[in-house]
């Protein structure tokens with residue numbers, strides 16, 4: 001039994017044992033460890049391990065093991081396990097960039113995905129030796145988060161080939177913005193807001209485990225990058241706009257979970273602003289920023305795309321939270337609006353969220369207080385229903 005309470009069986013390949021020995025795996029998992037099909041034959045491990053699993057994770061997945069899995073080879077315990085598993089299967093590839101980009105690997109990854117496996121995009125960065133590029137294994141914590149999310153949902157992915165079990169966002173490119181922008185007054189000071197980025201990151205992680213190619217545009221977020229997600233870091237609303245508009249050109253769905261500042265200082269001082277000798281305070285003039293959600297909703301770079309906005313409302317004497325939200329949905333021109341009642345600032349930095357998802361088609365889905373991850377999945381359910 002692992003620290004998190006999962007019952008883990010480690011199935012190393014012979015090559016994996018060159019890196020970490022069987023004794024270590026056995027001590028960590030509390031179980032015997034074998035890599036061929038000839039150990040404990042009376043227990044028929046070559047079928048039992050796969051049959052009994054709720055999730056199979058191959059990490060790191062080499063080009064070789066993915067080639068074998070794509071072609072149904074079964075010459076050791078791991079590949080036998082992959083053929084007998086009927087649960088979700090996750091591959092977390094790690095290899096040099098040239099191997100990842102080779103047409104043979106591309107074809108094998110496409111085959112595995114078409115059968116419902118979740119193949120997590122590798123990170124970019126330092127590889128073995130002097131090389132850098134795409135091919136790094138995502139951080140183990142990020143992989144663990146992705147795997148617990150798949151286990152919690154259950155229905156994502158299946159090692160079998162039934163089409164109904166395909167992750168529902170497979171083959172889709174989605175863009176998520178997260179965090180709060182900073183509008184600089186001088187090199188050290190900025191106007192900012194309280195957005196933590198938690199909801200946007202939960203959306204990105206949820207889309208990745210549902211098979212989407214995810215671009216996450218993050219403004220000043222201090223959270224670990226979800227596994228398999230392409231991260232673009234920005235600071236200001238102007239930078240956020242450029243990154244979102246660029247990614248939107250090829251996107252099937254865009255979710256604007258970020259809190260872009262509506263205004264920026266008209267003038268940014270090159271030098272740090274000093275206190276005046278006479279004690280007077282400086283006057284700051286503000287200029288309105290472009291409304292990114294409205295722009296991408298009216299431009300519609302890609303026909304049929306689904307665009308989602310967020311609205312943090314408190315309600316006022318002109319209307320209730322939902323009245324203001326319906327008006328905002330119409331004003332922005334998006335397809336869905338996720339409405340948070342932020343009276344009292346309850347949502348910021350909290351792991352939980354409560355919301356109403358309004359549709360331009362008149363739909364309304366109330367999402368009770370729950371994890372930001374649960375809300376993320378409801379939002380993707382609504383998006384998936386509207387994708388053509």
Ligand code: CTP
Pocket residue numbers: 237256257258259260261262289290291292293294308309310311312328
């Ligand atoms: N948004 C955006 N660009 C901006 C400001 C906001 O794309 N410059 C997006 C946010 O990411 C969010 C939605 O618009 O998805 C709602 O933001 P909000 O600030 O609540 O809307 P406003 O139009 O600024 O309305 P209000 O008049 O209530 O401030």
